[in-house]
Amino acid sequence: MPSAASQSDPTIRVRIAPSPTGPLHIGTARTALFNYLFARHTGGTFLLRLEDTDVARSTAAFEKDILEGLHWLGITWAEGPGVAGMEEAGPYAPYRQMQRLDSYAAAAQQLLGADRAYRCYCLPEELEAERHAREAAKLTPGYSGRCATLTPGERQAKEAEGRRGAIRFRVRPGIVGWNDMIRDRVEIDTANLGGDFVIVRADGNPLYHFTVVVDDMAMQISHVIRGEDHISNTPKHILLFEGLGYPLPVFGHLPLILNPDGTKMSKRKSQTAVADYIAQGFTREALVNYFAFLGWSPGTEEDVLTLDEIADRFELDKVQKGGARFDRERLEWLNGQWIRRLGDEDLVERLLPFLDASFAAGQIERRPTGDEVRALLPIVRERMPTLAGLTDTVGFLWRDSLAVDAAALVPKRWDAATTLDGLTAAREALAAHDAVTWEADELEPPLRALVETRGWKAGDLFMAVRVAVTGMTATPPLFDVLVALGRERTLDRLDAATALLART
RNA sequence: GCCCCCAUCGUCUAGAGGCCUAGGACGCCGCCCUUUCAAGGCGGAGAUCACCGGUUCGAAUCCGGUUGGGGGUACCA
Numbered sequence: 001m002p003s004a005a006s007q008s009d010p011t012i013r014v015r016i017a018p019s020p021t022g023p024l025h026i027g028t029a030r031t032a033l034f035n036y037l038f039a040r041h042t043g044g045t046f047l048l049r050l051e052d053t054d055v056a057r058s059t060a061a062f063e064k065d066i067l068e069g070l071h072w073l074g075i076t077w078a079e080g081p082g083v084a085g086m087e088e089a090g091p092y093a094p095y096r097q098m099q100r101l102d103s104y105a106a107a108a109q110q111l112l113g114a115d116r117a118y119r120c121y122c123l124p125e126e127l128e129a130e131r132h133a134r135e136a137a138k139l140t141p142g143y144s145g146r147c148a149t150l151t152p153g154e155r156q157a158k159e160a161e162g163r164r165g166a167i168r169f170r171v172r173p174g175i176v177g178w179n180d181m182i183r184d185r186v187e188i189d190t191a192n193l194g195g196d197f198v199i200v201r202a203d204g205n206p207l208y209h210f211t212v213v214v215d216d217m218a219m220q221i222s223h224v225i226r227g228e229d230h231i232s233n234t235p236k237h238i239l240l241f242e243g244l245g246y247p248l249p250v251f252g253h254l255p256l257i258l259n260p261d262g263t264k265m266s267k268r269k270s271q272t273a274v275a276d277y278i279a280q281g282f283t284r285e286a287l288v289n290y291f292a293f294l295g296w297s298p299g300t301e302e303d304v305l306t307l308d309e310i311a312d313r314f315e316l317d318k319v320q321k322g323g324a325r326f327d328r329e330r331l332e333w334l335n336g337q338w339i340r341r342l343g344d345e346d347l348v349e350r351l352l353p354f355l356d357a358s359f360a361a362g363q364i365e366r367r368p369t370g371d372e373v374r375a376l377l378p379i380v381r382e383r384m385p386t387l388a389g390l391t392d393t394v395g396f397l398w399r400d401s402l403a404v405d406a407a408a409l410v411p412k413r414w415d416a417a418t419t420l421d422g423l424t425a426a427r428e429a430l431a432a433h434d435a436v437t438w439e440a441d442e443l444e445p446p447l448r449a450l451v452e453t454r455g456w457k458a459g460d461l462f463m464a465v466r467v468a469v470t471g472m473t474a475t476p477p478l479f480d481v482l483v484a485l486g487r488e489r490t491l492d493r494l495d496a497a498t499a500l501l502a503r504t
Numbered sequence: 505g506c507c508c509c510c511a512u513c514g515u516c517u518a519g520a521g522g523c524c525u526a527g528g529a530c531g532c533c534g535c536c537c538u539u540u541c542a543a544g545g546c547g548g549a550g551a552u553c554a555c556c557g558g559u560u561c562g563a564a565u566c567c568g569g570u571u572g573g574g575g576g577u578a579c580c581a
Contacts, residue, residue, distance in 0.1 A: 135505090140505085187508095189507080192507045192577080194577060227575095228508095229574095229575055230576090256574075263574075301527080323509095324517090330516065332530095459538095459540075461539085473541080479539090
């Protein structure tokens with residue numbers, strides 16, 4: 001069986017073209033992933049291009065967040081900004097649209113020259129009024145084509161008024177269709193496109209529909225794989241490819257990632273920034289695994305797979321057509337799966353930054369060393385839904401002061417007096433051990449014996465001790481916790497607890 | 505409104521005419537393990553395959569319609 005990318009196919013070229021107008025969005029990451037997987041599986045090339053023509057909203061910080069986020073996920077591109085640590089690399093540079101303005105100007109001239117496009121002198125207010133009028137008349141909204149038939153004389157007059165004019169593309173009547181990789185044949189009547197559309201603003205800046213086509217042409221993109229929200233834009237793009245005299249790429253429209261309520265994923269209803277998931281302690285493996293399975297499945301019963309395994313199995317025709325709701329619980333489960341699969345060294349490395357963050361946030365008062373954390377792994381690994389969860393599980397180890405509640409100290413079946421009695425006796429039994437025999441299997445028998453002679457239930461005594469030394473009712477196994485805490489601190493905390501009980 | 509896309513357990517999905525009295529996973533419930541919490545093991549509830557017609561010896565799978573949901577309707581991307 002041939003493995004993914006065993007042979008390369010220079011004719012397959014796909015891209016992700018993010019716009020740096022916001023932090024890396026889950027939807028962008030997923031689209032990037034599917035393009036990347038398609039390229040890897042077919043032996044094609046995956047590239048990244050920045051669509052930064054929305055100058056007002058684009059920032060360098062967002063650009064950085066997007067490139068770093070994709071790389072963090074393990075998604076790499078062969079051409080574009082940030083390849084192999086370089087500013088930019090690839091045979092079709094530049095890969096930033098604001099640096100490709102000449103190409104758009106040339107393409108616009110070509111269309112103007114061939115009369116496939118024309119200057120439109122309508123003012124925004126005029127267009128606005130027109131839109132309202134059409135709306136009121138219950139007509140399809142769209143441009144009337146007022147400037148489409150202007151005579152040279154009329155154009156000169158407009159220019160003389162100082163009007164710059166936007167450039168509109170002439171939409172030809174008829175049906176535009178394509179064979180979508182995911183949904184087969186799609187056909188749309190150009191009458192529904194809203195009339196001749198603007199490709200270059202009056203200020204000279206090219207618009208998305210135009211730049212995307214010019215660039216995809218220039219960069220020899222063979223397959224355009226993007227979100228379903230672009231289906232209705234596709235006819236415009238096809239028309240432009242035609243107008244520019246270029247063969248069409250193959251289109252494939254992926255199902256959308258939906259909010260839990262089934263609407264298109266949005267910041268208002270969901271957490272959409274990849275950086276937030278990273279900050280909350282999700283692993284790249286889980287995120288990639290989860291994104292891939294939103295709309296795709298290997299067709300087997302496997303559900304925990306690495307990026308390589310996914311690339312191996314990835315087939316675009318196994319992609320679902322309907323949108324998929326984002327299910328955070330499933331993501332958390334997958335994250336747990338991956339945390340359990342990570343190697344010790346690797347896990348420790350990934351945990352350390354989260355401990356730094358907890359320290360900075362004041363949740364812990366001391367930063368543990370890597371060795372300390374590694375020693376804890378056997379008892380915390382399966383108790384962490386996320387990497388950030390370590391502090392929740394064993395934060396008491398790195399905190400000096402415990403806020404223990406006297407009421408919480410008393411186990412359900414016990415009263416305060418019994419608890420005081422139990423803790424005092426436990427303290428005494430534990431104190432009999434020195435630092436050398438302070439091991440889990442040494443500490444447990446004496447407390448079991450104590451329970452036996454007093455006629456208590458082990459669970460009750462253990463719970464009292466647990467709360468006394470950790471302040472919590474749910475912790476890793478008690479005797480492992482005592483060992484991690486050390487003799488000194490265990491005894492001190494027991495003393496503090498008995499003192500607290502005695503006072504009440 | 506108009507155009508387009510979609511439709512299998514609550515959720516993600518398997519399923520490409522007979523293997524389906526519809527399989528897996530998350531979540532949920534129960535049991536086991538057990539000092540708590542997890543993890544793990546076992547079991548369970550959960551889908552008349554949106555609905556109605558048609559094609560066929562036979563349909564979750566093909567066709568049509570209906571309904572529902574979603575997306576798009578910019579001098580945003």
